Amino acid sequence: MNQSFLVHVLIRILLIAGVSFGIGWALFSMQSIVISVGLFVILFIQIINLIHYQNSVNERIRYFFEAVKNEDFSQAFSIQKGDKIIQELNQSLQEINRKIQQIKIENHQQEQYFRALIEHVGTGILTYDDRGFVIHANSTLKKMLGLEQFTHLKQLERIDDSLLHALKQIQQQDRKLITFNGKQGKVNVSIRASSFKNKDQTLTLLSVQDINRELDEKELDSWMRLIRVLTHEIMNSIAPVTSLSESLASYFQKDGKAISPEEVNEKMIGTTIRGLEVIREQGRGLIKFVESYRKLTRLPKPDKKVIRVNDLLEKMILLNQVQNQDSSIQLEKKLQSADLDIQADEKLISQVLINLIKNSREALAETENARIVLLAGRNKNGQVEICVKDNGPGIPTDMLDEIFVPFFTTRENGSGIGLSLSRQILRLHGGSLNARSVPNKETLFCLLFNQ
Template sequence: MASRNFYFQLILRVLLITLTAIFLSVSVVKEWYFSLALAVIMLIAQTYSLISFINSTNRKIAYFFDAIRNEDFTLRFPERVTIKSFKELNQSLNRVNGLIQEVHLQLQVREQYYQEILKQASIGILTFNDKGHILYANPTLEKLLNYTPLNHIKQLAQIDEKLYAIFKNFQPFERKMIQLTNEREQIHLALKSTPITFDNQSLLLVVVQDIHKELDEKETDSWIRLIRVLTHEIMNTITPITSISESILKYYQTPAGLVLPEQLDENKLSSTAKGLEVIKNQGSDLMDFVQSYRSLLSVPKPDRELVKAKKLFEKVQVLMQLDASAETEITWQFEPEDLELFIDEKQLTQVLINLVKNGLHSLEHTKGGKLMVTAYTDKKGTKTIEVKDNGPGIPPDILEDIFIPFFTTKEKGTGIGLSLSKQIMHLHGGNLKVFSRPNVETSFVLSFYGKL
């Protein structure tokens, strides 16, 4: 409505100027000098009035947008004016100003709400730009690092040079772990980065979490499960030794004392020899068990180099030819063709052989068994190898136990293959995870997070 009245007044003023110009022309032709002077004065006055009329509206709108840009919502336009179009325009501008002020207040309340959440969060949160300037660091992060205020990532070098090196070279979607030591305590921090864009500026959001408590709980739980497995294995070996030793001892000892040589018969001597042979075998098994434990603890540091996935797969294929069953379909895939992995070739060959053997073993009684070994780069840019089969799978109740040293479900298994494989992956700066849906799909995923 205000816009319509504005146009009516504008058209009326233009018509008056046009009529005045016509009157001026007639006065010139007729040589009406008095009328000519009057027409000139009227034309000047009407032109000035038109310009003022348009400029007054433009100035109001310009003031309005300047006030909005400066977040000044105190500007009010007078609504008691004689010109109806101006009155309606002022009312509209005041109404829009009120709505924008209401939205602005709501945004401020919401921003304060989010700020409070970030302040009270139990994890550290930090954002910085490509020049290293820290735009935001919540109190939890400053408390974790025992440093305030944080303005630039170079300040992290004063806390720990390794911490600064991580932030300096942090890439999007990377995960890092670091241990910090100060005069008060020792803390383990897990760091995860995520790229974000704010106000047309590329930033890196880093979440920092103290996982010392979680590590302690996990370590305790791991020790309990390891001791349970070790106790089971040792007791299985020692129990027959104790039982046979007691039986043999009865042949040579009575309540009255030792048995005389002439009281021994051939059956007792034969049983003694057999019993000692069993004790010897059990002792050898126990020695092998301890030796396997020693081998698990002495995995050498990886001698890493860039190896093409294709070359690695071809090597494992050759080594697995004798184990492969004609009834099981094995597929080897890698994408892209020239995919390279920064690995110790010998150690990763050992890991893949172990995983493929486990897969083939699980498919022994599966009709139409399929085993697929795939190398690729996932959506986060992590280079990955996946060994997947459609066998019976792993029961949920033992899924968490399969990486415990010496835990095995095989009759002739040692129980160190998967735990050794996981340790090798950790030494490579990666991880080994398992996912299983019984009788549908079981996959072991090797993830290489970077050149650590």
């Protein structure tokens, strides 16, 4: 079509040029005025024809783009009228129109598919603009919030002011755990945010995950493990007492009746005294066990102050040297920066480090070239991390989750309270205590401070 159009335009221009040359010849050769006027008329007609021809093409193109701009794809371009060039143009425009219609239909179908997909996911999806107007909120989110219609973030004020405040404070690629009061009680959600540009608007996309069930399952699992340990420890203390008391009672009973004082002898008295001493010791052990449990529930609120990490680790090394002068275990420190600081309660954090170093020393009892390293620095998220690392036998993978359960211990004389207490202290500081181990290579216990 392009070549045909150019040929038609070129022919018209050549005709105009030829007539113009004829007019020039007629005027200079003083030919008849009638001939000159006739040529002028022919020139005028040819110019009008060229303009009309060009405008007819431009008009159809302009008409097509107007329809596209207005998203009107119902217009038809006749291929039965006009000359061959116009017919070819109409056919091309008609073909483009059909392709745009097809793309429009496919995009609409894809949009419907993604909308249906978003509606069926178990995660709440929310999109809103800079003014707080909700662009889209799926049914999961509205059900989570207890809203039938959700058009603006201000509606969250009727649910919980803290929820609206948290959404206003959330940053791009940020993730927050938020608790708010819903219609069915407290709801715990994990929110992740991201933003993107849509035309001249900046939109925020939130994914909101209800973690109540996950927390309930973890809490139930923790309780079950704790109950198993408590049951085990209490049964170990009570069973001997029950058995021994029954044996002692049998000395002073016969056929279900108490024996007479004359039947009591020195051997029975001695056996009874020894049995009562055993019962007393078991009772004291049980009281000590309960006291250990009370420690977990009665930790003081941390008195946080700025602590220079280097000074803290130096104290740990000095204390270890004083308490273990004859030990062959090497203890050293490694810091990324000498001016590393944390906001913490020095007494509580020292208690955690002392307990971890003590555990490492016990684990290294039969290890050659035993070594403990106190590591300190910032992780990739900029958080301060203090680790106690040793080259002992390590911890089996299946026990890494168990070691923090209260009263769980693998040592004969262990109370099983140290690591549980240490993790609780870190939680009170807003941090965490985690462990990782490679059997027969290394074990690390890391204190993470979210500062």
